[in-house]
Amino acid sequence: MxxxxxxxxxxxxxxxxxxxxxxxxxxxxxxxxxxxxxxxxxxxxxxxxxxxxxxxxxxxxxxxxxxxxxxxxxxxxxxxxxxxxxxxxxxxxxxxxxxxxxxxxxxxxxxxxxxxxxxxxxxxxxxxxxxxxxxxxxxxxxxxxxxxxxxxxxxxxxxxxxxxxxxxxxxxxxxxxxxxxxxxxxxxPETPQHLINTKKIKKAEKSLIYYRNIRVHSNEWPENFKLELDKLKGEGKQGDAEDNSAITWQDLNNAVARKAFIIGIGIINLMQFSGCFAMLNYSANIFKESGSDLSPTVSAIFVGFVQLVGSYISALLVGRAGRKFLLILSTSGVALGHLIFGTYIYLNLLGYNVQDFAWIPVASFSLTILIANLGLVSLPYLVISEIMPPKLRSLGSVTSMISMWIGGIFLLKCLPLMFEFLGMHGMVFTFAGICIAGVILIAIFLPETKGKSTDEILASL
Structure with missing residues (x-):
């Protein structure tokens, strides 16, 4: 074997x-x-x-x-x-x-x-x-x-x-x-955990064998495989005892579940209201502000390339650096990028000669997009799926995502008003303030989930 x-x-x-x-x-x-x-x-x-x-x-x-x-x-x-x-x-x-x-x-x-x-x-x-x-x-x-x-x-x-x-x-x-x-x-195949939850034990075994690439040459399975399978079966039996088909008030009304939901909703809305996606709508203006001769389509290609590089670096680092560290680093970098960009716009508005620094909007915008994709944009979905108790994982993901979509609708409608009343610099400073608050909350409340089992993660909440 x-x-x-x-x-x-x-x-x-x-x-x-x-x-x-x-x-x-x-x-x-x-x-x-x-x-x-x-x-x-x-x-x-x-x-x-x-x-x-x-x-x-x-x-x-x-x-x-x-x-x-x-x-x-x-x-x-x-x-x-x-x-x-x-x-x-x-x-x-x-x-x-x-x-x-x-x-x-x-x-x-x-x-x-x-x-x-x-x-x-x-x-x-x-x-x-x-x-x-x-x-x-x-x-x-x-x-x-x-x-x-x-x-x-x-x-x-x-x-x-x-x-x-x-x-x-x-x-x-x-x-x-x-x-x-x-x-x-x-x-x-379907995921082993869902098959266990629906009492399809044989299919769950076959699924786990496939995803762990087990080659059986005898009747003996590897010890780590048997431990993982037994753990999944144990979770399935626990689900049966608690009537896994229905989520009860007791499932929701406990400290771990409440904290997981608050973190999930908070982190997904931090991503939404950090201004990263909102700033993309102004990419053409930002390049124009810097005096760049790039066309809107070429500017978009540049921004898309920067995003891709950032998310690729995140994929390389996430298994080494940890989720919490990358989120703090990324959110701090986004706040810094917003502050630099907002300061440039504000000084220009006040009439200061900033022509020698016309490269700053593109540089700060590129920094913001790159570092946002290191963690703030790329990791919330992963973290939410990791911190939720298995029985509440779907409900927790749904609740967090609905809040994200509603936040997106609200942001799309309010951006023109923010721009009108606060100016671009005021809007960007607002996003920077949200990011700074997010860094503090992540540092205090978010547990590290890298390499930890579900039980270890839930114990740290």
Missing amino acids: GTGNEAKYQYLAGICVNIITISFGGFCGWPSASFYELQSTDSPLKTGPMSNADIGWVGALVAVGGTLGTILFSWFADRFGRKKCMLLVALPSLIGWWIIPLATTPLHLCIARFFGGMSGGGIFVVNPIYTAELAQDHIRGILGTMLALTFNFGMLAAFILGHFYSYGIVAWIMSSLPILFLLCFPFL
């Missing part, structure tokens, strides 16, 4: 499940170049150029779809399994991409973005649970950061394609990703 490369099929599952994440990244990156085409006098829509109000609705409908997708797919994942749910998630993604090139009015694009958002809601709530349940403790961090890495890769792909092709052709090209996902993912 031999184990071979025990993590091989875990990495394979991580790659396959995130093909659909690339698609959603492309969906979020698609408007960057497309809005210029759709607002131009040569707009391909029969209704003519899109207005700013139309653009606002097309942008916001992703968050609305994401809220519904989070609720729908989390329920489906618990009822029918993580694997079937992820396969279902691909359908609204495919529908969204197919609607875009056929759209003739802004309403059609709103519908497309709504479907794309539904897919994203399912991806960001189910994908972390799927990877957390199949991964061993020492590679759980790497598989968890693949979500942000592949999302950023999808955004960069959309930016590059949008520079060379029309928005309709980009949609047709990107629609190949859900199809590729539907061809690759069905061959992977």
Whole structure:
């Protein structure tokens, strides 16, 4: 009997499940170049150029779809399994991409973005649970950061394609990703933990054998495999005793559960209100402010590349440096980047001669995006799936993600008002203040989860 490369099929599952994440990244990156085409006098829509109000609705409908997708797919994942749910998630993604090139009015694009958002809601709530349940403790961090890495890769792909092709052709090209996902993912088994929870013990054993790459040459299994299987079975029996099909008030009304929920909601909203995504909306303005001659599409490609590099570095460091350290480092760096950028804008507004420092907006913006992807953008989904008690993992992820989508809708609506009343410098300083508060709260309340089992993590809460 031999184990071979025990993590091989875990990495394979991580790659396959995130093909659909690339698609959603492309969906979020698609408007960057497309809005210029759709607002131009040569707009391909029969209704003519899109207005700013139309653009606002097309942008916001992703968050609305994401809220519904989070609720729908989390329920489906618990009822029918993580694997079937992820396969279902691909359908609204495919529908969204197919609607875009056929759209003739802004309403059609709103519908497309709504479907794309539904897919994203399912991806960001189910994908972390799927990877957390199949991964061993020492590679759980790497598989968890693949979500942000592949999302950023999808955004960069959309930016590059949008520079060379029309928005309709980009949609047709990107629609190949859900199809590729539907061809690759069905061959992977359901997660062992979900199969145990649904009392499918034999299937759970086969699933664990597959994901641990066990090669049985006798009737004896490796000792560590037997320990892991017995632990899963023990959790399943405990779930039976507590009526695992229903979450009770006692499950929620205890110190560990309350702290896990508060941390989950807090960390996902810190990411949302840190200003990282909001600043992306001003990337063209930032490059223009610096005197850069780069076109909006080339600027977007640059930003997408910086994001991808940051999330790649995060994937390399997460197994070594730890989640808590990376989150503190990343959030502190984002606060610093905001402070530098805000100071430059404010001094320029006061009439100081800052021409010799015109490079600062691009440099500080690039620093902010790079370091945000080291932890603040890439790790919250992983941390939430790790700190939640197994019985509450789905509910905790859903609650955190719904709060994120609602926060996104609120932020999209309030950004113009913040910009009008506070100015860009005031808005950026507000984001910096939120990040500084976040650093303090992470340092005090967030436990380190790197390499720890679920029991060890829960004991530290």
